[in-house]
Amino acid sequence: MDIFDMFFGGPFGGGGGGGRSRDRRGKNVIHQLSVSLEELYKGAVRKLVLQKNVICDKCEGRGGKKGAVEVCNNCHGKGIEVHIQQLRPGMVQQIQSVCRECQGQGERIPAKDRCKNCGGRKVTRDRKVLEVHVDKGRCDGEKIVFSREGDQEPGLEPGDIIIVLDEKEHPTYKRSGNDLILRMELELVEALCGFKKTIKTLDDRELVISTIPGEVIKHGDIKYVENEGMPQYKNPFEKGRLLIQFFVTFPTKIPIDKIPGLESCLPPA
Numbered sequence: 001m002d003i004f005d006m007f008f009g010g011p012f013g014g015g016g017g018g019g020r021s022r023d024r025r026g027k028n029v030i031h032q033l034s035v036s037l038e039e040l041y042k043g044a045v046r047k048l049v050l051q052k053n054v055i056c057d058k059c060e061g062r063g064g065k066k067g068a069v070e071v072c073n074n075c076h077g078k079g080i081e082v083h084i085q086q087l088r089p090g091m092v093q094q095i096q097s098v099c100r101e102c103q104g105q106g107e108r109i110p111a112k113d114r115c116k117n118c119g120g121r122k123v124t125r126d127r128k129v130l131e132v133h134v135d136k137g138r139c140d141g142e143k144i145v146f147s148r149e150g151d152q153e154p155g156l157e158p159g160d161i162i163i164v165l166d167e168k169e170h171p172t173y174k175r176s177g178n179d180l181i182l183r184m185e186l187e188l189v190e191a192l193c194g195f196k197k198t199i200k201t202l203d204d205r206e207l208v209i210s211t212i213p214g215e216v217i218k219h220g221d222i223k224y225v226e227n228e229g230m231p232q233y234k235n236p237f238e239k240g241r242l243l244i245q246f247f248v249t250f251p252t253k254i255p256i257d258k259i260p261g262l263e264s265c266l267p268p269a
Contacts, residue, residue, distance in 0.1 A: 026159040041202040053151040059115035061154035068113035075099035138235035140167035178240030
């Protein structure tokens, strides 16, 4: 048996059949889109401007005049150069590299016959505007896929454009699944004697938060407001909870003459 057959499974340069081995589908293109918590709450439509490769409409993706495309003489249409290096008697190594003459295309076009529009590259750059619909309740890291909107290349099905949502940090609210978390600061008098505060929701409504008479709020307490959290994705009329976490600020000192009055109001130690 020929030594090349032993190592490479067939005639010289084979090992899997003739011709270039290429993917039938182009690569996916991934873009990150920064979105606010308000946009994820209310929903939004964002326009994203991209540059992509499209088949040249002048040469219809041939790269030049009809019949001008020639098989590369260096790689014989495979797009790769194969070199055999003998390591020691009875052992050889096959080294593959992209063809220097055709840059891996397997073909070449004489300069005089190349398309003036694309310069023989078969594709041109084009501006694409995508309308990205950010539905209510979407989450950080979720993907929105535009099928077959990726770069075009002759002989390949275009890949997808994948938009990955990146939720920006909000100054007031934190998100936990479909729940929203709000930190509320209280003075000690508010925690003991009651309070009434107004907060603004993510859809610009005003929500009143208050205590009932005689209710005491301890530092670290949490109140739950049902149906004031994030809307559920694809079911936006169902919402999570709003969790209000209270942080009570204590005074650094109390006037001595006020202590007896406080002691009379507070439970005995």
